[in-house]
Amino acid sequence: MFQKILIANRGEIALRVLRACKELGIQTVVVHSTADADAMHVRLADESVCIGPPPSRDSYLNIHQIVAACEITGADAVHPGYGFLSENAKFADILAAHNITFIGPSGDHIRIMGDKIEAKRTAKRLGIPVVPGSDGAVTDQKEARRIAAEIGYPVIIKASAGGGGRGMKVALTEADLEIALQTASTEAGAAFGDDAVYIEKYLEKPRHIEVQVFGDGAGRGVHFGERDCSLQRRHQKVWEEAPSPALNAEERARIGNICAKAIADLGYSGAGTIEFLYENGEFYFIEMNTRLQVEHPVTEAITGIDLVHEQIRVASGGGLSVRQEDIKFSGHAIECRINAEDPRTFTPSPGTITHFHTPGGLGIRVDSGVYSGYKIPPYYDSLIGKLIVHGRNRVECMMRLRRALDEFVVDGIKTTLPLFRDLVGNADIANGDYDIHWLEKYLAKEE
């Protein structure tokens, strides 16, 4: 087991990882920018190293400074959290070259999944169902027209290097195709320095369903069931739940087993999420994230298993603590992402939190790094906390969520709490009847 882990992140996820390390009796080092000197994870860590000024590229993305911090403090492993360097293959390779363990998969697996064309090809080879589309990058209009006619309109053009929903364009008919191809490619080139794009069938009313997987790196793979993250705004998840209200036990086992087998065959190590669009009873792979997800706590709530403990165990060579038959699902969990944003316009609302009071009681978990008097710096993501509620079934979970949202107090800044108070009373949400476009349509109506 590791003696000392360096946490290369900030905010709620840095605290989340720190808690797991403390439970396992592992020493912790955190790195932080000058803007985060007062952050909770800095206060609670055994050691901290300031690695640069506020902009991420000079601090949380500065590989040299982070490796130097490992050397100075004698850390033997790095947990990257999510975002920042968590899916940076070069970072994983550099750490390996310095004999520091990256708590995550190999640089090669990160590389494959970071290239969406390669990821899709790999998924297909491993027996995972994919969205019908082009086999690789599409460059000329004639080929694009042929492929689009074959799969049928509408189609979506996506950037191979894509992320965060950028570089995607929908073509409803052949008349839109030329422009869609051009704009997607230009946008991709500008955003990612790679203008390769590919074509997929555009699914009109899918749900976003993702499977949590783990590999031990030695040919064993397991799944921890699925999460439904269909409630999105601008391709950003807002509310996540497990299990999905749309799946039955048989569908869950079928897709879970396909994913677990693929992970085993790939020789994958650590946590991963295989994302699908789900429509008319069919799953269509869109991408795989090779890291811990923001929404992992809903899976922890229904399985009772600490996924960060598992990541650390696997990375240290101790293998998984569970076999597939040990993973049992119990009840229902929902996570609300509480952002420092206006609940209608989603404009960021940094500033000082004058009062912060979190709900409590059975089945309630709040993951947050903020506190009363904390000043939210304007440089980073606006997520300030996550409310995770667990109940024996979805109805109980929703009742508890409503109560917890009423108890939650965040003064001094705007947050997305009022949006969740509205959603929890909505009939479609109560019925679990929503797709990936539901939230945007709802917000447009409310305006």
Ligand code: ADP
């Ligand atoms: P990114 O990495 O940029 O987030 P994804 O491939 O994960 O890109 O897709 C993000 C979102 O875009 C999905 O959750 C879905 O809302 C939409 N999307 C992607 N592919 C399709 C498709 N083939 N049909 C319909 N919507 C899609």
